[in-house]
Amino acid sequence: MPRSRFAVRSRRAFVDGGFRPAVVVVEAGRVVDILDGTRRSPARTRLVTVPDDAVLLPGLVDAHVHVNEPGRTEWEGFRSATLAAAAGGVTTIVDMPLNSLPPTTSAEALEIKRAAAAPSAYVDVGFWGGAVPENLGALAPLHDAGVFGFKCFLAPSGVDEFGHLDRAQLGRAMAEVAALGSRLIVHAEDAALLSDPGALGRGYDAFLQSRPPESERAAIAAVIDAARSTGGRAHILHLSDARSLPMIAAARAEGVDLTVETCPHYLAIAAEDVPDGAGEFKCCPPIREADNQDLLWAGLIDGVIDAVVSDHSPSTAELKRAGGGDFGLAWGGISGLQVGLSVVWTEARRRGIPLDVLIPLFTTGPARVAGLDAGRIEVGGPANLTVFGVDDTMRIEAAALRHRNAISAYDGATLRGRVRRTWLRGESIFDVTEGRAGEAPRFRGAPTGRLLRRNAARREHDGR
Ligand code: ZN
Numbered sequence: 001m002p003r004s005r006f007a008v009r010s011r012r013a014f015v016d017g018g019f020r021p022a023v024v025v026v027e028a029g030r031v032v033d034i035l036d037g038t039r040r041s042p043a044r045t046r047l048v049t050v051p052d053d054a055v056l057l058p059g060l061v062d063a064h065v066h067v068n069e070p071g072r073t074e075w076e077g078f079r080s081a082t083l084a085a086a087a088g089g090v091t092t093i094v095d096m097p098l099n100s101l102p103p104t105t106s107a108e109a110l111e112i113k114r115a116a117a118a119p120s121a122y123v124d125v126g127f128w129g130g131a132v133p134e135n136l137g138a139l140a141p142l143h144d145a146g147v148f149g150f151k152c153f154l155a156p157s158g159v160d161e162f163g164h165l166d167r168a169q170l171g172r173a174m175a176e177v178a179a180l181g182s183r184l185i186v187h188a189e190d191a192a193l194l195s196d197p198g199a200l201g202r203g204y205d206a207f208l209q210s211r212p213p214e215s216e217r218a219a220i221a222a223v224i225d226a227a228r229s230t231g232g233r234a235h236i237l238h239l240s241d242a243r244s245l246p247m248i249a250a251a252r253a254e255g256v257d258l259t260v261e262t263c264p265h266y267l268a269i270a271a272e273d274v275p276d277g278a279g280e281f282k283c284c285p286p287i288r289e290a291d292n293q294d295l296l297w298a299g300l301i302d303g304v305i306d307a308v309v310s311d312h313s314p315s316t317a318e319l320k321r322a323g324g325g326d327f328g329l330a331w332g333g334i335s336g337l338q339v340g341l342s343v344v345w346t347e348a349r350r351r352g353i354p355l356d357v358l359i360p361l362f363t364t365g366p367a368r369v370a371g372l373d374a375g376r377i378e379v380g381g382p383a384n385l386t387v388f389g390v391d392d393t394m395r396i397e398a399a400a401l402r403h404r405n406a407i408s409a410y411d412g413a414t415l416r417g418r419v420r421r422t423w424l425r426g427e428s429i430f431d432v433t434e435g436r437a438g439e440a441p442r443f444r445g446a447p448t449g450r451l452l453r454r455n456a457a458r459r460e461h462d463g464r
Helices: 078-087 107-117 140-144 167-180 204-210 213-230 242-253 264-268 290-302 340-351 355-362 364-370
Strands: 006-015 018-027 030-036 046-049 054-058 060-065 090-095 124-127 150-153 183-187 233-236 257-262 385-395 414-424 427-431
Touching: 006 030, 018 054, 018 355, 054 355, 060 078, 060 340, 060 355, 060 364, 078 090, 078 414, 078 427, 090 364, 090 414, 107 124, 107 140, 150 167, 167 183, 167 213, 167 233, 183 213, 213 233, 213 242, 213 257, 242 257, 242 290, 257 290, 257 364, 264 290, 264 340, 290 355, 340 355, 340 385, 340 414, 355 364
Parallel strands: 006 046, 006 054, 060 090, 090 124, 150 183, 183 233, 233 257
Antiparallel strands: 006 018, 018 030, 054 385, 385 414, 414 427
């Protein structure tokens, strides 16, 4: 039998949008057959059996990750980020265009970024481009080079080299992106409704008040106007303000091409629970109050929210603790790439929401947002698979997570559900059982992640 042929048997495999008993047959990195039930076993095939207290999922897709290499690799690099992804069951990430240097705002910058990623990618990596005041009118080369869409800000981004767009520029960017057939993904906070940056003190309330929900609402309304008037495709990044959801649903009902994502930290952490001086909880837009969180969950269950993504945006510990815990001065960004599904599943259990509601939000949802062909277990597709122990208990220690800097909003938390194993194109890239007692799980072999380009996500790669 070919060594690369094996089958994974699971009583609960997520296939065709639901859980069912299945045997997934893999050969040469692809799913070649999906047998119904678990009793049949293909001949001459090595069999991996998923225990009954775990489920077999498609490899997760995280369409919102900031890998800061090159330029700010001390914040996060491709090796550490993709190892964290693999340990979190994520087999595809799409990298954001800012915080690395140069930012991904030209075709040349994209090639620099791809060269940095190529030797270190343990999972597949796609790239977003950036739309900034300086490159408006000249986005086509970056589109042709294969970015999945263009990110812009409507408020300061946090780094000087990635400027934000005013309303007129938003309209121009939307029109240009529409003409290219691409998508504009927007950090939707309105600069005019945010307080001036600067010291705010160690209390979370002052920070929360400095970035009110109205700033999200105004920015989202502007994005909807721009998408409506151009016929272009738009996406709202990291929605925190749940009261913007009716406006988004209404726009969509009227035919505006609009999607929206939220993040695990908005679904699982409430402002009331953020300790004073705890910069690891700072992100923009901010984590809001518990009543807002309830409405986000309603939007998720109603299907208004398309995707749950990490917005993994690390920095060094020094920057996260700048100003001795001053929420105005700390770097804004939460490092959650490795724990997203466990964080959301823990909260979903508490709310009585079943796992099958969540899986599309971590797989086909973000894939659709990015225009990626990924996130399904299907015959002919890549054998990107993950085993999730639904009842496992996992105590988070920031230092044990794989991302570069040992900072986590979940440090000390006990989560339910744990990724036990991940395959990328049939290769085991993470296996929790391989670590000896008290030792971190090992990763095998050289990185085999591919660098993805738009429209060629599944088949074309760097020749590796
Ligand atoms: Zn982000």
